[in-house]
Amino acid sequence: MSDSIGVAVIGAGMAGKAHMAAWRNAPSLFGSTLPPVRLVSIGDVYEPLAAQAARRFGYARHDTDWRAIAAADDIDVVSVVVANTLHREIVEGLLAAGKHVLCEKPLADSLEDARAMASAADAAAARGQTARVGFTYRRAPGLAAIKQFVEDSTLGRVLHVSGRYWTDYGSSPEVPFSWRFAGAPGTGALADVGSHLTYVAEFLAGEVRSVNGGLFTTTITERPVAAGHVLRGQQAQFTGEVATVDNDDYATFNARFGGGTAVGSLEVSRVAAAHPNGLVIEVFCENGAARWDQERPSEIGLALRSDGSRLGGYRQVVLGPEHPYVAGGMAMDAPGVGWGQNQMFEYQARAFLDEVTGNTTDPLPANATFDDGVHNMEVLDAVARSAASGGASLDVRTTEGANA
Numbered sequence: 001m002s003d004s005i006g007v008a009v010i011g012a013g014m015a016g017k018a019h020m021a022a023w024r025n026a027p028s029l030f031g032s033t034l035p036p037v038r039l040v041s042i043g044d045v046y047e048p049l050a051a052q053a054a055r056r057f058g059y060a061r062h063d064t065d066w067r068a069i070a071a072a073d074d075i076d077v078v079s080v081v082v083a084n085t086l087h088r089e090i091v092e093g094l095l096a097a098g099k100h101v102l103c104e105k106p107l108a109d110s111l112e113d114a115r116a117m118a119s120a121a122d123a124a125a126a127r128g129q130t131a132r133v134g135f136t137y138r139r140a141p142g143l144a145a146i147k148q149f150v151e152d153s154t155l156g157r158v159l160h161v162s163g164r165y166w167t168d169y170g171s172s173p174e175v176p177f178s179w180r181f182a183g184a185p186g187t188g189a190l191a192d193v194g195s196h197l198t199y200v201a202e203f204l205a206g207e208v209r210s211v212n213g214g215l216f217t218t219t220i221t222e223r224p225v226a227a228g229h230v231l232r233g234q235q236a237q238f239t240g241e242v243a244t245v246d247n248d249d250y251a252t253f254n255a256r257f258g259g260g261t262a263v264g265s266l267e268v269s270r271v272a273a274a275h276p277n278g279l280v281i282e283v284f285c286e287n288g289a290a291r292w293d294q295e296r297p298s299e300i301g302l303a304l305r306s307d308g309s310r311l312g313g314y315r316q317v318v319l320g321p322e323h324p325y326v327a328g329g330m331a332m333d334a335p336g337v338g339w340g341q342n343q344m345f346e347y348q349a350r351a352f353l354d355e356v357t358g359n360t361t362d363p364l365p366a367n368a369t370f371d372d373g374v375h376n377m378e379v380l381d382a383v384a385r386s387a388a389s390g391g392a393s394l395d396v397r398t399t400e401g402a403n404a
């Protein structure tokens with residue numbers, strides 16, 4: 001790679017489009033300190049979708065086989081945004097072909113695959129390649145602000161955490177079977193949205209060291225099979241067949257975080273009617289408490305014990321240029337202009353390009369490593385084993401290698 005960077009996105013579904021827009025907009029965050037970014041190809045096995053997405057987001061071409069992207073000399077950076085079971089083969093192929101890879105969460109569908117991918121990433125790093133996993137919510141200014149308040153002692157040490165990610169995308173039995181409903185217990189809501197909730201809780205409270213109280217339920221055990229290509233939320237034609245669902249519609253567990261003194265409870269669902277994207281996290285700390293809600297991402301609730309009981313309680317803090325990610329990053333970086341989930345992908349993409357090009361002028365923390373992705377999956381795996389054993393307490397390796 002020399003005077004420009006060629007990018008491609010594999011997977012043109014729901015999150016793939018967020019990646020396409022993100023590579024397009026990333027150079028405009030924090031000034032023009034990056035080499036030009038070329039939007040080269042969109043890869044999807046469903047050709048009409050790949051073609052349409054390439055047109056919509058201004059990519060020069062589309063491909064229907066990821067191997068064409070791996071082989072292309074004009075592509076340097078690739079997002080992998082397909083079903084979790086497909087991550088390993090595609091990521092390993094891209095790394096072997098010399099690409100820098102940003103892979104979606106969870107890193108893979110199994111611990112074995114995730115660990116193999118981390119080994120491939122280590123080998124690629126030795127050749128100067130970057131491989132990162134998209135822990136997108138780490139880019140939310142509200143969560144970054146709460147983290148600052150924990151670290152600068154405004155809030156102080158986290159005592160306990162309560163988090164939930166309630167979604168409703170599976171709440172109707174008419175929602176057809178898809179890759180999200182395939183696999184063993186733990187590969188359902190836990191892997192899909194629990195992977196996000198776990199790293200969000202860790203972002204604020206420190207790494208998970210042990211889990212207990214794992215509990216899953218599958219509430220809709222058969223789903224209709226769709227005819228043809230169907231994306232989430234789209235009306236489907238059915239074949240008349242049904243497929244069995246074994247993985248979790250709902251999952252909950254408790255965890256110990258950080259040095260072992262912070263504890264918390266996390267709960268996820270894909271059958272929580274009326275909650276399309278209900279990620280809420282609340283931390284209770286030495287000096288107060290804070291709360292962030294994905295459906296109101298431009299604000300946080302903050303309560304400080306020093307306010308005393310007469311003026312105590314949550315205050316609404318509207319995020320603006322004094323908080324992370326806003327000043328110099330957003331096109332209009334004025335107070336009170338709002339913030340959305342799509343923007344997190346832009347900052348994630350920008351941080352990736354900064355790392356690939358060695359650009360150090362931006363104030364962005366790097367994206368999560370594949371080792372972080374393996375740890376995330378080790379937490380989810382421990383939750384699945386806890387659930388299988390009636391709620392046992394199980395230790396989890398941290399990225400430093402220590403247990404609780």
Ligand SMILES: NC(=O)c1ccc[n+]([C@@H]2O[C@H](COP(=O)([O-])OP(=O)(O)OC[C@H]3O[C@@H](n4cnc5c(N)ncnc54)[C@H](O)[C@@H]3O)[C@@H](O)[C@H]2O)c1
Pocket residue numbers: 010011012013014015016043044045046049064065066080081082083084086104105106134135136192229231232
């Ligand atoms: N970071 C986030 O906020 C976020 C949000 C949603 C999904 N995700 C992750 O993104 C990934 C994709 O999820 P999604 O909701 O976009 O899925 P999706 O089902 O909407 O889209 C997947 C696309 O991949 C295509 N595809 C299937 N096999 C392929 C192959 N071999 N090569 C190329 N394309 C292929 C399908 O045709 C489909 O268009 C998952 O890992 C998911 O966990 C992350």
